[in-house]
Amino acid sequence: xxxxxxxxxxxxxxxxxxxxxxxxxxxxxxxxxxxxxxxxxxxxxxxxxxxxxxxxxxxxxxxxxxxxxxxxxxxxxxxxxxxxxxxxxxxxxxxxxxxxxxxxxxxxxxxxxxxxxxxxxxxxxxxxxxxxxxxxxxxxxxxxxxxxxxxxxxxxxxxxxxxxxxxxxxxxxxxxxxxxxxxxxxxxxxxxxxxxxxxxxxxxxxxxxxxxxxxxxxxxxxxxxxxxxxxxxxxxxxxxxxxxxxxxxxxxxxxxxxxxxxxxxxxxxxxxxxxxxxxxxxxxxxxxxxxxxxxxxx
Amino acid sequence: xxxxxxxxxxxxxxxxxxxxxxxxxxxxxxxxxxxxxxxxxxxxxxxxxxxxxxxxxxxxxxxxxxxxxxxxxxxxxxxxxxxxxxxxxxxxxxxxxxxxxxxxxxxxxxxxxxxxxxxxxxxxxxxxxxxxxxxxxxxxxxxxxxxxxxxxxxxxxxxxxxxxxxxxxxxxxxxxxxxxxxxxxxxxxxxxxxxxxxxxxxxxxxxxxxxxxxxxxxxxxxxxxxxxxxxxxxxxxxxxxxxxxxxxxxxxxxxxxxxxxxxxx
Amino acid sequence: xxxxxxxxxxxxxxxxxxxxxxxxxxxxxxxxxxxxxxxxxxxxxxxxxxxxxxxxxxxxxxxxxxxxxxxxxxxxxxxxxxxxxxxxxxxxxxxxxxxxxxxxxxxxxxxxxxxxxxxxxxxxxxxxxxxxxxxxxxxxxxxxxxxxxxxxxxxxxxxxxxxxxxxxxxxxxxxxxxxxxxxxxxxxxxxxxxxxxxxxxxxxxxxxxxxxxxxxxxxxxxxxxxxxxxxxxxxxxxxxxxxxxxxxxxxxxxxxxxxxxxxxxxxxxxxxxxxxxxxxxxxxxxxxxxxxxxxxxxxxxxxxxxxxxxxxxxxxxxxxxxxxxxxxxxxxxxxxxxxxxxxxxxxxxxxxxxxxxxxxxxxxxxxxxxx
Numbered sequence: 060x061x062x063x064x065x066x067x068x069x070x071x072x073x074x075x076x077x078x079x080x081x082x083x084x085x086x087x088x089x090x091x092x093x094x095x096x097x098x099x100x101x102x103x104x105x106x107x108x109x110x111x112x113x114x115x116x117x118x119x120x121x122x123x124x125x126x127x128x129x130x131x132x133x134x135x136x137x138x139x140x141x142x143x144x145x146x147x148x149x150x151x152x153x154x155x156x157x158x159x160x161x162x163x164x165x166x167x168x169x170x171x172x173x174x175x176x177x178x179x180x181x182x183x184x185x186x187x188x189x190x191x192x193x194x195x196x197x198x199x200x201x202x203x204x205x206x207x208x209x210x211x212x213x214x215x216x217x218x219x220x221x222x223x224x225x226x227x228x229x230x231x232x233x234x235x236x237x238x239x240x241x242x243x244x245x246x247x248x249x250x251x252x253x254x255x256x257x258x259x260x261x262x263x264x265x266x267x268x269x270x271x272x273x274x275x276x277x278x279x280x281x282x283x284x285x286x287x288x289x290x291x292x293x294x295x296x297x298x299x300x301x302x303x304x305x306x307x308x309x310x311x312x313x314x315x316x317x318x319x320x321x322x323x324x325x326x327x328x329x330x331x332x333x334x335x336x337x338x339x340x341x342x343x344x345x346x347x348x349x350x351x352x353x354x355x356x357x
Numbered sequence: 358x359x360x361x362x363x364x365x366x367x368x369x370x371x372x373x374x375x376x377x378x379x380x381x382x383x384x385x386x387x388x389x390x391x392x393x394x395x396x397x398x399x400x401x402x403x404x405x406x407x408x409x410x411x412x413x414x415x416x417x418x419x420x421x422x423x424x425x426x427x428x429x430x431x432x433x434x435x436x437x438x439x440x441x442x443x444x445x446x447x448x449x450x451x452x453x454x455x456x457x458x459x460x461x462x463x464x465x466x467x468x469x470x471x472x473x474x475x476x477x478x479x480x481x482x483x484x485x486x487x488x489x490x491x492x493x494x495x496x497x498x499x500x501x502x503x504x505x506x507x508x509x510x511x512x513x514x515x516x517x518x519x520x521x522x523x524x525x526x527x528x529x530x531x532x533x534x535x536x537x538x539x540x541x542x543x544x545x546x547x548x549x550x551x552x553x554x555x556x557x558x559x560x561x562x563x564x565x566x567x568x569x570x571x572x573x574x575x576x577x578x579x580x581x582x583x584x585x586x587x588x589x590x591x592x593x594x595x596x597x598x599x600x601x602x603x604x605x606x607x608x609x610x611x612x613x614x615x616x617x618x619x620x621x622x
Numbered sequence: 623x624x625x626x627x628x629x630x631x632x633x634x635x636x637x638x639x640x641x642x643x644x645x646x647x648x649x650x651x652x653x654x655x656x657x658x659x660x661x662x663x664x665x666x667x668x669x670x671x672x673x674x675x676x677x678x679x680x681x682x683x684x685x686x687x688x689x690x691x692x693x694x695x696x697x698x699x700x701x702x703x704x705x706x707x708x709x710x711x712x713x714x715x716x717x718x719x720x721x722x723x724x725x726x727x728x729x730x731x732x733x734x735x736x737x738x739x740x741x742x743x744x745x746x747x748x749x750x751x752x753x754x755x756x757x758x759x760x761x762x763x764x765x766x767x768x769x770x771x772x773x774x775x776x777x778x779x780x781x782x783x784x785x786x787x788x789x790x791x792x793x794x795x796x797x798x799x800x801x802x803x804x805x806x807x808x809x810x811x812x813x814x815x816x817x818x819x820x821x822x823x824x825x826x827x828x829x830x831x832x833x834x835x836x837x838x839x840x841x842x843x844x845x846x847x848x849x850x851x852x853x854x855x856x857x858x859x860x861x862x863x864x865x866x867x868x869x870x871x872x873x874x875x876x877x878x879x880x881x882x883x884x885x886x887x888x889x890x891x892x893x894x895x896x897x898x899x900x901x902x903x904x905x906x907x908x909x910x911x912x913x914x915x916x917x918x919x920x921x922x923x924x925x926x927x928x929x930x931x932x933x934x935x936x937x938x939x940x941x942x943x944x945x946x947x948x949x950x951x952x953x954x955x956x957x958x959x960x961x962x963x964x965x966x967x968x969x970x971x972x973x974x975x976x977x978x979x980x981x982x983x984x985x986x987x988x989x990x991x992x993x
Contacts (some may be wrong), residue, residue, distance in 0.1 A: 094780050145966055153780045155965045158921060162913055162961025169954035208861045287793050289910065292784045327799025334792045338771055338785065345775040413869065438871035450866045452859045459855045466852060467871030474853040520871055 061201045066318050070209035074314025075214040078307060079272050080287050081294040082217055083265030085306045086258055086296050087138075087232025090238045093146055093259075094157040098291070100167035101137055101263045105130035105270020106279040107175060113182050122355075123271065125210050130267035137167075138257050147255060154256020164284065171281040179278035188274035188275060206275040217265060221233055224261070234258050297337055299347025309348060313337075365391040365441070365555050367412070371420035374411050374579075375405070381407040382418065383579030387524075389572075394551040397559045399576035405559045406447065413437055413444050418601045441582060443523035447530050449510035453503030457494050457513055458503050460487045463506065464517035475497070483616045484520045492516040492546070508539040515546065525555045532565055542567040577608060590615040651929065652843070659835040669824045676831040676899040678939040679838050683892035685920040685935035686845050686928065689886030692917070693925035694849055695881040696861030698780075701786030702792045702889045702916045705761035707908030709890030711797075712760055713897045714810035715744055716753030723815045730805045741803050750817060754894070761890030762883050769882045775877035778864070778937075786913070787910055794909030809904025816898040830898045837895060841888055845928055848884070876904055889916075915942075918957070922964040924973025934971060942983070 080102055087093050109126040116122040141163060146297045176318060188206040195201040225231035236244040237254045245251050273283065298305030316336060320329035341347075367389040369404060374382040381439040382404040389395045397405045412416035414434040422429040429437050452460050458481065465484055466474070481489075481498075489495040492512040497505065502513060511531055518526050531541045531547075540562070547556055560566050566587065568571065573590045575583040589598055623804075648731045663675060684702055712721065718728035719740070727740055740748070749751045767830040768789070772782060797804050848854055856877055860867050864874045897903050906912070916935070923934015938960070946953040964971055 092780075094784075145962065152969070154783060155785055155969055156699070157780065158914075158917065159962050159965045162958040162965070164958075165961070166955055166958035168956070169951055173951060279711060285910070289784070289788050293788055296781055296784055314989075323797055327795045330795045330882070331792045334788055337788070341777055341781075341785075342771055343774050345777050415865075434865075434868040435873045438869050444869055446866075450863055452862050452866070454858055454862055462852065463789060463856055463859050463867070464857070464870050469852065474856070475851050476850070477847075477850050477932075478855070480854050482684075494775050517870070 061195060061199045062322075063304075066200055066322050067315065068201075068203055068207075070315030070318035071209060072204075072314070073317055074311035075207070075211040075224070076269075076272065076276065076287075077290060077294055078310035079210065079217060079269040080266070081291040081298075081310055081336055082214070082221060083262040083269065084291050084295050085298070085303055086221070086262035086265070088292065089300050089302065089306065090234065091151070091255065091258055091262075092269055092300070094153055094160065094292075095141070095146070095263075096139075096157055096161040096288060097141060097164040097167060097284075098160075098263070098266050099267035099286075099288030100164045100241075100320045101134040102270040102273065102286070102287065103167070103171060103279075103284040104134045104137055105267030106274050106283060107171060107270075108133050108267065109183050109271045109274045110175070110180055118185075119183045120187060123185055126271045127268055130153060130271045131264035132267075134267025134270065135260040135264030138266070139260040141263075142256050144258040146259070147252065159189060165283065168281045175279065177279075179280035179283075181278055183275045184275050196341075210272045210275065213268070218303070218307055221261075221265070225303075230254075230257060293334075293337055295347075296310055297340060297347055299344075299349035302347070302349035303348055305349040315351060358588075365425050366393075367525060367557070368423040369408075369412070369420070370423075371406065372418055372422065373420055374407050374416055374418045376416075379578055380413060383496065384420070385579070385581055387581060388573060388582075389555055389557055390559045391555050392407065392551060392553070393428060393555055394547060394569065394571040395555075395557045396570040396573045397557060397576060398561070398563075398566060398573060399582070403576040404579040405576050406529055409444060409529060409557075409559065412527065414444060415487065435461070435467075438521075438523075441522070441524040441546075443518040443521050443525070444527040445511070445514040445518070445529055445531060449514055449535070450514050451502040451505075451517070453501065453511050455502060456499050457489070457499040457502055457505070458485065460513060461488055461516055461520050465520035465522075467521070482520075484522070488516040488519045491519060493542075508543075511535070512543070512546075515543075515550075519550070523554065526550065526557065528556065528558045530559055530561065532560070532562060540565055541568075632746075652839070654709055655842075656839060659839065663835075664828065664831070669827060671828055671832050673899065674940075674943060675936075676834050677829075677896065678936045679831075680892045680896040680899060681919060681939045682914060682932045682935040683834075683838050683841055683895070684889045684916045685923075685931045686783075686841050687888035687919060688859075688920040689928050689931035691846060691881045691885035692920065693879055693927070693931065694854060694857045694858070694861065695712075697878060697882055697885075698825055699781040699786050699870035699882065699885060700783050700857045700910070700913050700917060701788075701790040701793075702885070703790045703910075703913030703973070705765065705886040706893035706896070706912075706916070707793060707903065707905075708761045708764060708798070708893065709757040710755070710893030710897050710903035710907065711804070711810065712747065712756040712890075713894035714903045715747040716750060717813045717815065717897065718810055719744065720750075720817075721746045728810075730808070730810070731802065734770060745801070750925060758887045758917065761886040762852050765807060765883045765886030766879065766951035769879045773878045773882075781879070787913065790908065790910050790913040794905040797905040797908070805904070807905060809906070810897075811902045811904070813897060813901045820922075821898055821901060827899075830895070834895045834899060837891060841891070842928060844951040845888075849928070853877075915957075918961055918964075920971075922971055924968065924971030927973035930971050931974025934973075957963050 083101070084095075084098055087095050087098065108130040109123065112126045113119060113122040116125060141160070145159055146156060149159060184206055188209050190210070191202040191204045193200055193202050225235060233244070233249050233254050234257070236247070236249060237251050241251055244254075248312070267279060267300070277283070290313075294306055294310050298309040313333060317329055317333055320332050325333070367387070369385055372382055372385040372387075373380065375608065385404070385408060397408070399405055410416040412422050413431065414429065414432055414437040418430060420430070425440060427440060429440070429442075445525065452463070455463070462478055462482065462485055465482055489498055491506040492515055494509065494513060494516065497509070502510065505513060510570065515526075515528070526549075528544060532543050535543060544565060547558065550556060551571070569588050573587055574581055575590055575593075575596050579598050582599065583590050583596045664672060667675060683708055688699060688702060691699050722728045724732065727738065747756065772785060777785065797809075798807050800806065814821055816830065818825065819829065821830070856867070856872065860874045860877045865872050867877070893903065915938075919935030919938040920931040921934070922938055923932065924930025941956070942953065945956060968974060
């Protein structure tokens, strides 16, 4: 029983990380249909932001709290810049966007290497987050790491904040209007270019927040983005384009699946099996978990 | 027209198409005789295009669609196409990067074996040459289809249906955006074709319909409102009420507002 | 159905169709390429340089397949490394078994494991015929299975690209995880012999080069034939409007599958030839990064043009060797820039420059009426 609960919690915490890294993509890829391979490097930028802040602010707790908004701004600004420089020229060419942003991602990785050096660096987690909560005591204890709980909380907060923003604010309404009918939005007086850039800012900013969270569970390095980006894209593909709830469900299901398979096989075999499961799932639902049915030809 | 064996006739019963709760086609019964030139008219959102989508397998539907004795519902799009049904789209859908000749050659080739496919095309297949003549594009055979004028693209599409050797042509607004002369030519072409094949045309242009329709079905809110010759349909008070009453004021397409994109949910 | 009328005005010679797809006269270009590969290069280059060229030609073979699948079929295959790796590992497994000699297991197995006999799935590769066939058929089979799942359910465009990339990631991770049987991160290294020939002998290295050059030319010819066949025209049609093709009575899934499987077979063959040329196959050569690097060459040269894709692949591989050793950081920036410039501003690659210039010149006379 303890083992199952433990695995379940591991799954939920893997899922929370997945959700955080995929959340920004659900906006840029899911809503705007832009495949930004440099999204992983925006995560990296968030992580390095945390690292830099910790060097200048001594308290680990305060620097983490400060890092959240700062990382959001740093990665968001990078995203808006990328959108303005390149992506807006490529809106009708998704595959080219993928390759172009891959090029950007290569350059950002090298930039990180030049600034911070190739070896990984670490941040100190605040004392509050280094401990754990004991759920079941005794010989066979079940414990939850505080850092994982923090990430879970952060993921839930981010999802709620994003969905409220999309649903309730004027900005959210404009984003949805542009996503659903770009031409109509344009003639209705919405500056689609500005909406695109703002949406990209928010999506990339969320990557920065994810980067802050990742510093709690692993090292910071130039290739940390590449390692997680594919998983994040798979979450969106399986969840269904343009569907926040799909991404949320899929992140946790994939997390649980990964955790269970890792327990019963090895990490590398689990990776392969998860991919097989995804391909099998797409047989059943090629458009992902949630879809908008349309009668358009494409 | 003389034989009434239903060899290439279309028989639709109780056809129903639903998009996430919205019923676009709501129990349509429709018979099109072999060799007929049938016009489907009706205000926007009446379900005309969705009806054609259902017949050609693009959207799922319930009920029954029989063509040449075989039931079509549930078959995949390319199998329905192979059983002799072809269609065009509201916006001309030709392969812009390929030449007119290549477009037609591909349309002619669904039944080709692997060996033929792997060889180069030498010369012009006879059916393609004939279709080029019929739609008047012989001189443009080597031009990329993307460079054709709008009307020429629509003719190319009709030509593709001819070489595809379909027995039932479903045309979605084939004369939209054409000049008066082009409309006349297209109408005459359709009349010629319909002798040996069955043609169903979705159209908003009432003058065009009056000039060339052999029979007319009026769709409204997913149902068949009226059916018959042009005169019969025009005399039908129900039709006048929902539709034709407005046509005398020219603008037919905007006569009855309705959802053009039925899928938003 | 395919009887032809000789009286059609331009029957037999279809200038439009030809002109749009090839810039140069193919036969002359082919002879020139053969001359360069078989006469000029071996005479002009040192053994070391020729060895490097052999390696570049392997990436060019992959590019031929990418040109077909992506350039013509619109299938952005970001997982060609998987097929390259399958071919490479199949070949390397055989060569390692042969190096070890009868009754022995390859060196790394003695090192990592306690293995005294070959794992069951290694054994068939002791047979040279099986191994050679597997280098091509194994990647093709994997592509066929995967492709038929993916294409039949109409997973396409970006989804396909991401799935193929995930496949490359999973394959590399799996290889690393199976250290005892695949050599793990190191891969299969230190390969000495090639079907009885000592690979340390420069003469035999030259032989390997000639084999690779011949295979490249052969596959270019094969790809050319495919692209200019009716199938090639249909493939372009599927790329541009899959649904429209379906309404003409074709199943686009099959059309795409053929291109994908052929491209996989080419990548597998390239991997198999890479092993004797370089002496190693490892997960670092098959994952996401090498897979996408295989695409960049084709993209820079021109994805839709065979000549462009092949020259692009060779050029990028050359630039990588030339720059990355002395200025590793500069190379990464350069590579990133190449991607951005080639795809954002010159989507047809360098090959399209010629076409653009030609069109400009032609349009000066006409009024601009291009699509």
